[in-house]
Amino acid sequence: MKFFEDIAIGERAELGSHTFTADDIKRFANAFDPQAFHTDEALAEKTHFGKLCASGWHTMAVWMKLNVRERQRTARNLEMSGIPVAKIGPSPGFDELKWLKPVYAGDTISYSCEVVGKHESRSRPQWGLLSFRSSGRNQHGEKVVSFIGHVFIERRDQGAGEGA
Amino acid sequence: MSKLHFEDFTPGRVFERGPRRVPRDEMIAFAAEFDPQPMHLDEAAAKETMMGGLSASGWYACCILMRMSVDAFVGNSTSMGAPGVDEVKWLAPIRPDDELRLRATVAETRVSRSRPDTGFVRFDFEIFNAGGIRVMTLTTSLMMERRNTAAAVS
Numbered sequence: 001m002k003f004f005e006d007i008a009i010g011e012r013a014e015l016g017s018h019t020f021t022a023d024d025i026k027r028f029a030n031a032f033d034p035q036a037f038h039t040d041e042a043l044a045e046k047t048h049f050g051k052l053c054a055s056g057w058h059t060m061a062v063w064m065k066l067n068v069r070e071r072q073r074t075a076r077n078l079e080m081s082g083i084p085v086a087k088i089g090p091s092p093g094f095d096e097l098k099w100l101k102p103v104y105a106g107d108t109i110s111y112s113c114e115v116v117g118k119h120e121s122r123s124r125p126q127w128g129l130l131s132f133r134s135s136g137r138n139q140h141g142e143k144v145v146s147f148i149g150h151v152f153i154e155r156r157d158q159g160a161g162e163g164a
Numbered sequence: 165m166s167k168l169h170f171e172d173f174t175p176g177r178v179f180e181r182g183p184r185r186v187p188r189d190e191m192i193a194f195a196a197e198f199d200p201q202p203m204h205l206d207e208a209a210a211k212e213t214m215m216g217g218l219s220a221s222g223w224y225a226c227c228i229l230m231r232m233s234v235d236a237f238v239g240n241s242t243s244m245g246a247p248g249v250d251e252v253k254w255l256a257p258i259r260p261d262d263e264l265r266l267r268a269t270v271a272e273t274r275v276s277r278s279r280p281d282t283g284f285v286r287f288d289f290e291i292f293n294a295g296g297i298r299v300m301t302l303t304t305s306l307m308m309e310r311r312n313t314a315a316a317v318s
Contacts, residue, residue, distance in 0.1 A: 032227035034234055035243065048244055056246065057230050061198040061223045068200055089214045090203065091222055093253040099246065127214075147249075152214065 001071055002078070003086040003156040004128030007115055015066040015111040015134075020054045022105035028058040041105075053102035059136060059145050060097070063111050067134075070113075089127055089152030097147035101138070109136040109144060116148065126158040168241040169311040170283035173270045181236035182265035183294065186220060186228060191260055194224040219257035225300050226252065229291055232266040242309035244282065250303040256293070263294040271303070275310070282307050 022041070029038030033055035036043035044052040075085045103109060117131035130153045135146040195204035199221035202209035210218040220228075258264070271286040284305040291300040 032231045034231075034239065035245070037245070055230070056248075057223070057227050060226065061194075064221070064223050065198045065200075087213075088201070090219075091254060093222075093251065094249075095251050096248070097250075097252075098248040124214075 001074060001086045001088050001153060003084075004118065004120075004130065004153040005156050007118070007130060007153065009115050009118060011115045013070060013113045015063070015070045015113055017108050017110040018062045018066060019108040020058070020062075020103055020105060022052055025052060025054045025058065025105055028061070029055050033057055049102050051102075052105045054104075054107075056097075056099040056145070059099070059103050059109065060147075062109070063134060063136060063145070066111050067113070086154040086156070089154070091149060091151045092129070094147050094149045097145070099145055101142055101144045103138070103144055107144075108139045111136045120155070121152065124152070126155055127152040128155050129153075168237060168308070170242070170273065170275075170285065170308040171311050172241075173273055173285040173308065175270050175272055177270045179233075179237045179268040180266060181232045183263035184228065184232055184266070185261060185263050186224075186258060188218075188260035191220050191224060191258075192218075194227070195221045199223055215257050217257070218260055220259075222252070222254045222300075225254065225258055225291065226302070228264060229266060229289055229300065229302060232264070232291075233268060233289070236266060236268060238306070241306075244307040244309065246304050246306050248304070250286075250305075252300070252302045254300055256297055256299045258291075258293065258299050264299075265292045266290070267292070276307070281310055283310055284308075 026039055037047045037049045037053060038055045041052045078085045111134060113132050113134040115130060116133050119129045121127045121129055129150055131148060131150050133148050136144050138144050192205060203213040203215045203219055204221045207218045267290045269288045271288050273283055273285050275283045285308050286305040289302040290298055293299050
């Protein structure tokens with residue numbers, strides 16, 4: 001990851017895509033979200049979803065998987081160019097998560113990310129808080145998920161500002 | 165046993181579940197598949213991070229919250245899922261083998277305008293660790309079927 005100061009609002013990244021198989025959907029749901037529309041094809045047909053669909057948390061977990069993969073790829077590229085890599089901290093949370101359409105078995109979701117906000121941390125002068133809007137689209141181009149995430153990114157000028 | 169419907173979720177009603185252990189193996193296996201960052205995978209590397217030691221992925225925490233909700237009441241309800249989540253806050257690290265408790269409080273309810281046979285129930289979810297520290301909050305509205313909307317006149 002680039003340092004906090006070097007990231008501009010409006011920067012976009014494509015995070016890649018993932019195909020949700022019926023087996024994966026059921027395995028995940030049986031562990032974490034055992035509701036009929038996520039665990040059983042026949043029962044799912046009788047619900048308002050009409051077909052087996054992935055737990056919303058499954059679509060988010062896969063977002064994180066692809067997000068981490070993209071960060072690691074970026075870090076490798078920076079390292080190979082001899083550019084220092086900034087540390088990535090934890091996230092304090094997220095907002096406005098919308099599951100806009102079901103993710104059905106066999107759907108391929110492509111995720112992207114855009115920086116929407118930057119705030120310097122007063123209590124942690126070595127970190128800045130980056131906000132981003134991320135979304136996923138299915139193979140028909142329909143947006144299926146969207147949310148605003150936040151993550152701490154290392155600052156280049158640590159504590160050089162007013163701090164406090 | 166009859167399932168919980170929209171009308172059963174009166175504001176202020178509380179559902180609780182737990183303690184639920186979050187085993188180190190499960191926590192790390194989740195991180196290895198979905199969130200492979202050092203703070204979630206490796207004890208020594210995690211000590212060097214802001215988390216100060218191995219901690220659960222926030223997404224694993226969301227999944228545990230979901231599972232505890234299903235076990236607490238969602239699995240015995242007419243839930244049709246949720247259109248989203250208003251806000252999640254990860255307030256403190258969740259450590260391996262901690263014992264988590266869930267508290268879900270009904271905040272408000274409203275009948276759907278577009279689907280009068282369903283309603284939205286907004287919940288404030290909280291997760292506490294074994295020490296009683298609140299480690300996570302989540303606010304969301306679940307869609308629930310209304311009771312006897314069609315048969316109300318009979």
